[in-house]
Amino acid sequence: MTGNRRLTWLAILVVLALWIYLAQDMAAEIGAASMKGLLRVFAWPAFGYLLLGNVIGFAVGMLPGLGGPVTMALMLGFAFQLKMDAVEAFSFLLGMMAVTATTGDITSVLFGIPGEGSTASTIVEGHPMAKKGEAGRALGASLMSSLMGALVGACAIAVAIPIVTPLVLSLGTPEFFMLTVAGVTFVGALSGGSVVKGLAAGGLGFMFSLVGLDMQTATERYTFGFIYLWGGGETGGAGIGLVPATVGLFAIPEIVDLATKGGSIAQAHVGRLGGVLQGVKDALRHWWLVIRCSAMGTYIGIIPGMGGPVSQWVAYAHAMQSSGKQDQVGTGVIEGVVGPGAANNSTLGGALIPTIAFGIPGNVTTAILLGAFLILGLRPGTSMLTKDLDVTLSLVWVLVVSNVITVSVCFLFLNQLARLTRIKGTLLIPPLLLFIYLGSYTHSNSIGDIVITLIFGALGWLMVTFDWSRPALLLGLVLGRLADNYLWITYSRYEFGFLARPGVLIILGIIIVSIAYPLISQRRRVRAAEPES
Amino acid sequence: MKRLSAVLVTAIVALCLVFASVTQTVAEVSFKGKTVAILIPYSVGGAADIMARQMLPFMGKQIPGDPTMIIRNMPGGGGIVGENWVYNSAPADGTIIGQFSTSVTDTIFKPDKVKFELAKLRWLGGVRETTIAFSSKELGIDKGTDLAGLKKKVFFGTTSIQSPRAMLPRLLMRILDVDHKVVTGYGSSGDMRAAIRRGELTMTNDSQSAYFTAVEPMVKEGIVVPIAQEGTVQDGKIVRDPRLPDIPTYFEIVLELKGESIRKDVRFRAMETLAFLAGVRRGWVYAPRVSNATFDAMAASFDRFLKDPDMIAHFEKAIGFKLISLNASQAQAIIDRVVEIQKSDPEAIELLKALAQKP
Structure with missing residues (x-):
């Protein structure tokens, strides 16, 4: 066991001991409420609604662009029309949401088109595997890691109950800013062959993220007179939507490639079911990576403003960095499929924690769920952690049961799904294009969405042609606006005093170590090799 | 005297005729078989959108002809894209109703982007909130x-x-x-x-x-x-x-x-x-070119809708407090006052504009 691994285990044991100490009074209560919650999820008609939610979520996840949050907002009314009670409504709504990231990975792997905004990173390594005829293995790994990620995220809710206040409130905006900076340092890991090109791509993404109405003073930035570029929220927002940009960046070059090269997606023979089992084994073999990425996904879910779009890229970068295969980006590295697959599924569990405990939704999905809580007469806060604890824990069970069911069903059809990559490109392109544009259009129901998709499509094609890193650009796009926003709040509240906060200094230390450690160890290796040579 | 009675009779008959024709026009307005959309100028899932989706099932049955009711989201520009569209481009047949939250303040803080006149928007009703x-x-x-x-x-x-x-x-x-x-x-x-x-x-x-x-x-x-x-x-x-x-x-x-x-x-x-300015927190509006008859019919429908005990009970359960609504004339009176203040106290308006520029 390396020193690193030993230290991590020690940290886990300390955290566990602390949790047991804090939770000792509540453990029995949590256990009883958990059983009650489980029974309520399996009671009829709640279980029926859960299955219905799973079916809808399955389709929504697979269809490119059409996102979970939009569908959930649309289904909200349906839940109340049927006069569902709290557990029934959550079985339906959360059951739908819980599986979108799981099935979104399937589209990403098979077609190189993100099924969800939060599953784009699975494309980078998953799709090259599909092209090599290893779609089954990539899907097996992605589904297994998704399941494991969802379980970690769900368990995090139960684990968080006794320690929710320090967990959610210990870090403030200055620390969020530093975490974003930590995320930016991952650009190096996503750069592929050339770090300079990677940094330039990341910088370009950062610039794109600034287009829109600035969130502090509502000043127009690079909008060129187009109101579309103001963004769609009630207070404006990002001018370049993540979904149209991601779909354009990844899907359009893939379609162009498919159209020009001819043939099918899989350019090699598609393996049999054995590939799927191999993928499952891969995920289990990298269990420690799965746990790390799930923990990252969960914590990123807790931070306001972040969510699946951030956690997947951070997890992907971490997976590639820790695998030591940064020079093989985009060639089908299995760690790059397993890491984000786990992270994007655990994020929902994390985002639910502040929503339940304080009524503070971490992202759009939980904001809609919060609306549902209120309509169903549930008040987030102390009562959901005491009086309504069984309802809270039923949410945990919905996440677990939905993912177990969906992943099991997926495994039954994986072989057939993997064969989709053998269909002739000319037959696949028209429906794929239809879904791409439809999906983009749902971002803000504007023709501007299609234009953004096309512009980013052209950019994506150029980047592929000249070997520039698209993940680095997307990481810049995702983190740029957050960094800008957090820095502004931090400076206007604390000015430069924020640099003296312990949390900021600790994260800064981690950033320095994470940049310096690989460089130092590389130098050591070189020095050690010198005398021999 | 005879002449006076004749004039009176004629006047009464004329009044009756006018009244009859008006009531006939109101009765004639029907949305049967049509789809009426509530246009939300924000994305799906926001506070305004969720509120509208909660109220929607109670709306159609109060409108003549019991039309199909849908929500249409047109986000952009913090609400301005949808507001401008309702005013300038929505069909005049009354099948598009805007649900606006910031149209009043937009006229002050984003005057160069606003393509509508506040005084000409026709208010069907609203909700009061502090x-x-x-x-x-x-x-x-x-x-x-x-x-x-x-x-x-x-x-x-x-x-x-x-x-x-x-x-x-x-x-x-x-x-x-x-x-x-x-x-x-x-x-x-x-x-x-x-x-x-x-x-x-x-x-x-x-x-x-x-x-x-x-x-x-x-x-x-x-x-x-x-x-x-x-x-x-x-x-x-x-x-x-x-x-x-x-x-x-x-x-x-x-x-x-x-x-x-x-x-x-x-x-x-x-x-x-x-x-x-915030007197009508969320209001439902028609574009000025919608006919008077259609406006009157819809305003009456909204009045019934906002008094519907089932809707009120559902709303109060969802939002957690008592609903206080404004009918068309109450909402219009507040907006008229806003328009008047904008003209009569430019100094106060300038101060607000300055506040929107600097902390």
């Missing part, structure tokens, strides 16, 4: 009047410097000479409540729905104290919202501390202007 400012216990004050003479610096959180909701507490602190800093950039009021809990902010304000569901528990926990409310417009006056009878309005606090003479101060007038 906003409430609250401060963390850290400040060491128990009520709004304690702000005078406060020694600690206030860190007041808001989404954007242009947020009309934050301007009332900002003006209050200016009038009372409270040392304060406006911290902008928070994504939502939930983020600001979290910032209050962790000591990053010491004051912010929130909508009435958020107050009842999320802030009141914090008051009970002893984390925050309510400071002041915006109040609501009733019979042309700003009064305490009847649902929050114990929280004073900003105006009461200022008048108590500064006396009646403060009424002439431009900052006080700007505060009053803001309260009127």
